[in-house]
Amino acid sequence: MKHKFIAKRYWKDQQTAMGKSDEMAKTFDDVINLSLGDPDLITDDIIIDGAFADAKAGHTKYTDFRGDSELRTEICRFYQEEYGMEVRDEEVFVCASASLGMYLSLEAIVDDGDEVILQAPFFTPYPQQVELARGIPVELATYEDEDFQINIERLESLITERTKALVINSPSNPTGNCLNMETMEQLAEIAVKHDLLVISDDIYTAFNYQNPFVPFASLPGMRERTIILNSFSKNFTMTGWRVGNIIAPDYIIKTIQQVNENVVFTTPSISQRAAIHALRHRHEIQPAMVSEYRRRMFYAAERVNGIRGLSVLYPPKGSFYLFVNIKETGLSSAAAAEKILQDAHVLTLPGPAFGACGEGYVRIACTVGVDLLCEAFDRIEKVQW
Structure with a gap:
């Protein structure tokens, strides 16, 4: 107004x-x-009961600035067990939702006027989040008759000297589609060719109905140029707990921590304890x-x-x-x-x-x-x- x-x-x-x-x-x-x-x-009651027991045991204070150390350990263990992907503790940051994680990541990497390409259709907050970080959102259209895969030629036509990053989301909100391995491998080549970061919004990893989920960061050469956003909201029906995590190169994580200390300081401790129980009991839940x-x-x-x-x-x-x-x-x-x-x-x-x-x-x-x-x-x- x-x-x-x-x-x-x-x-x-x-x-x-x-x-x-x-x-x-x-x-x-x-x-x-x-x-x-x-x-x-x-x-699930396993998560609720565990979190509230932890609260009564005293987990009601600030946690470490990068997140509860137990939760960071569980996140590293999760990626090793599920994807055979080694994640170091200093590459993990616990955030108060993946939505905040997106803003923190953009704020950490985007200079004024940098362009960020968004796989579209996209989660509705993306463009404004880019703008909040003083960047310029650029829409990369995908189409139903192309199976909502990213067209590599179309992507390359949007890349300029100001392009900093590409945001991908698979499984996708809103299309429900998943990027196939061929597309992801081509994206990896483009990221190297044009020296781009890739922000991979991995919110729906549990919901793959045809093929197992493969993290983009697990592709050869992509760990050092990928920021993973994850959340407990959808994978564990924990939308109201507002807890997620970021996995990125340690120098990016350090910058994200500095930004976050001026936003929410630390993620709610009780929600982080809930996330620990979620990961430990995921095969039951x-x-x-x-x-x-x-x-x-x-x-x-x-x-x-x-x-x-x-x-x-x-x-x-x-x-x-x-x-x-x-x-x-x-x-x-x-x-x-x-x-x-x-x-x-x-x-x-x-x-x-x-x-x-x-x-x-x-x-x-x-x-x-x-x-x-x-x-x-x-x-x-x-x-x-």
């Missing part, structure tokens, strides 16, 4: 589609909210959760593809989002999302919220059970396009 006491850079409304969704969800009393990636499941989301995704994709005017890539590859093609309806993304809300009382997000190449799509988050998904698609099926 425009006001003399508001910084002029915020005079233009920059509210995101996600930010508006909370208001939209109150439009009708019976809205089925498929707009946000906040799971209906709650954090994750299988049933991932199986449930897989069931929802495959059900939702089948229903979408059975509704006139709508379609989605099938079978689903990852995350718990469907990027639904609505082009056959003849409506814009915003109009289609509004019609679905008004006529079916189902809340989705219009595709352009995730970048210009998202026009022609709406995003659905499969964060409710199959029974509620069934009700949502029964309603959408009756919409007259």
